[in-house]
Amino acid sequence: MTEKIVEEGPVTTGDKEKLRLLTVVRGETLRNRDIYERPPGYELFFPNFVMKELCVGLAFLIIIFVWAYFKDSPLYELSNPAETPSHIKAAWYFVGLQELLAYFDPYLAGAIIPSMILAGLYLIPFIDPDPVKGIGRFAFKERKFAIGCFLGGVAMWYGLLLVGWFFRGPYWSFYWPWEDQSVVKATEVALWSFPLSAGIAFLVCYGTLVLILPAVIFQNFFFRLGLIRYLITFNLFAVMCFVPIKIFLRSAFSVKYILVTPWFNI
Amino acid sequence: MKWVPLGLVRYTVCLGGLSVFFFLLCILTGPFLMLYYVPDVNRAHADVMDIMQVVPFGSFVRNVHRWAACLMIVCVPAHMTRVFLQAAYKPPRQLNWLVGITLLILTYLMCFTGYMLPWDQEAYWGATIGATMAENSPFLGAKGPFSVLPPDKDIHYIMLGGTVLDQPTLSRFFFAHCIAIPGALAGLMGFHFFNIHRAGGMSGPL
Numbered sequence: 332m333t334e335k336i337v338e339e340g341p342v343t344t345g346d347k348e349k350l351r352l353l354t355v356v357r358g359e360t361l362r363n364r365d366i367y368e369r370p371p372g373y374e375l376f377f378p379n380f381v382m383k384e385l386c387v388g389l390a391f392l393i394i395i396f397v398w399a400y401f402k403d404s405p406l407y408e409l410s411n412p413a414e415t416p417s418h419i420k421a422a423w424y425f426v427g428l429q430e431l432l433a434y435f436d437p438y439l440a441g442a443i444i445p446s447m448i449l450a451g452l453y454l455i456p457f458i459d460p461d462p463v464k465g466i467g468r469f470a471f472k473e474r475k476f477a478i479g480c481f482l483g484g485v486a487m488w489y490g491l492l493l494v495g496w497f498f499r500g501p502y503w504s505f506y507w508p509w510e511d512q513s514v515v516k517a518t519e520v521a522l523w524s525f526p527l528s529a530g531i532a533f534l535v536c537y538g539t540l541v542l543i544l545p546a547v548i549f550q551n552f553f554f555r556l557g558l559i560r561y562l563i564t565f566n567l568f569a570v571m572c573f574v575p576i577k578i579f580l581r582s583a584f585s586v587k588y589i590l591v592t593p594w595f596n597i
Numbered sequence: 598m599k600w601v602p603l604g605l606v607r608y609t610v611c612l613g614g615l616s617v618f619f620f621l622l623c624i625l626t627g628p629f630l631m632l633y634y635v636p637d638v639n640r641a642h643a644d645v646m647d648i649m650q651v652v653p654f655g656s657f658v659r660n661v662h663r664w665a666a667c668l669m670i671v672c673v674p675a676h677m678t679r680v681f682l683q684a685a686y687k688p689p690r691q692l693n694w695l696v697g698i699t700l701l702i703l704t705y706l707m708c709f710t711g712y713m714l715p716w717d718q719e720a721y722w723g724a725t726i727g728a729t730m731a732e733n734s735p736f737l738g739a740k741g742p743f744s745v746l747p748p749d750k751d752i753h754y755i756m757l758g759g760t761v762l763d764q765p766t767l768s769r770f771f772f773a774h775c776i777a778i779p780g781a782l783a784g785l786m787g788f789h790f791f792n793i794h795r796a797g798g799m800s801g802p803l
Binding site: 452 | 600602611615618619642645646659660661664677678682683684686687694698701702709716717722723725726729730733735737762
């Protein structure tokens with residue numbers, strides 16, 4: 332849309348030159364005009380794109396400044412090694428791991444499971460058999476298994492975090508939101524463990540189910556992955572699914588351990 | 598001339614860019630806190646009290662540092678989720694995915710070490726939980742299954758600089774939080790951006 336506004340009369344810029352403004356044309360500024368050949372649908376990284384990012388940053392800077400002005404970051408009393416508080420919580424982003432400690436031994440909750448999560452994350456580019464599908468867009472339908480597993484894991488991480496943060500009171504007892512967390516609960520629940528043979532049987536059945544059944548049912552998927560990638564993928568998958576299973580067994584049936592050995596317990 | 602697709606800044610609001618922004622905010626506020634903070638178990642807590650109550654704008658600077666770190670630890674995993682959902686780890690960006698996961702780990706470590714520095718009850722016992730986990734790790738921890746290392750050589754000892762949380766622990770957490778991890782983060786971030794450039798730009802909205 333161009334629009335002409337005709338001005339009358341000369342515009343003087345000094346004694347030597349006399350210029351006359353003939354017209355003012357409404358259009359794009361010089362910077363945005365195609366002085367360089369612009370690919371359609373693209374913009375310059377600098378300054379156009381960087382400027383937009385800075386604007387988002389600026390918005391968040393204002394939010395942080397307001398937040399920092401009104402809300403002080405917490406500082407508790409001086410540490411005292413002799414006095415364990417009844418209400419210890421890790422920093423909120425680690426409460427998910429702390430919540431796992433309620434169901435698993437520390438070597439599992441603190442070492443094995445986090446290592447498996449990180450190993451799984453590192454391995455993602457190498458166990459995904461498809462090199463092109465869905466790059467640069469949200470392709471939920473084409474990548475059901477990959478996206479399902481990933482979002483399942485993310486949901487579990489944040490789910491544990493929320494339970495740990497909002498539903499755990501003194502001595503890590505479970506409190507519903509309507510229960511008073513200042514009342515200490517008596518948490519003497521008798522826990523029992525599977526006998527050794529039952530534990531082995533359970534784990535063998537579970538392993539068979541998770542490692543072999545998918546290969547039988549989804550044969551195309553199995554051949555596309557190949558044996559090694561298949562085994563890595565489904566071992567990680569088995570560990571991921573084992574976490575909610577153990578949580579369920581502990582909460583519903585008070586199972587302490589599924590497998591008890593002299594060296595380690597699961 | 599570097600051209601990028603239009604409409605990159607969207608409602609997945611440049612989570613990667615925001616992570617960098619929050620990191621920069623922490624880098625800018627951190628040194629001011631360091632001026633008033635001494636990593637000594639007898640002084641640390643009182644120094645943080647001073648920052649909060651006596652030092653001009655001390656509480657404001659500490660709050661910005663803290664809340665920016667909180668937002669960073671929200672943004673980094675969210676950025677990773679976006680990258681996964683848009684399959685941006687696929688060729689030619691595999692290496693950058695690996696660098697990204699390392700950055701995620703470093704961000705968590707940054708927060709863990711920083712949480713410890715005020716030396717208050719929350720910090721002390723929070724770090725104790727972390728230390729217990731290290732102590733119980735298989736092979737590397739003295740109390741874990743299949744432990745091969747004695748208590749004065751295991752990963753717990755290396756982490757704490759002793760068998761209990763004390764001055765050596767605070768000293769090495771201070772070093773990790775202020776020098777080692779931010780240095781590694783900054784270097785790897787540069788590499789992360791260089792890799793974006795090398796792979797021919799971003800795969801989709803930021």
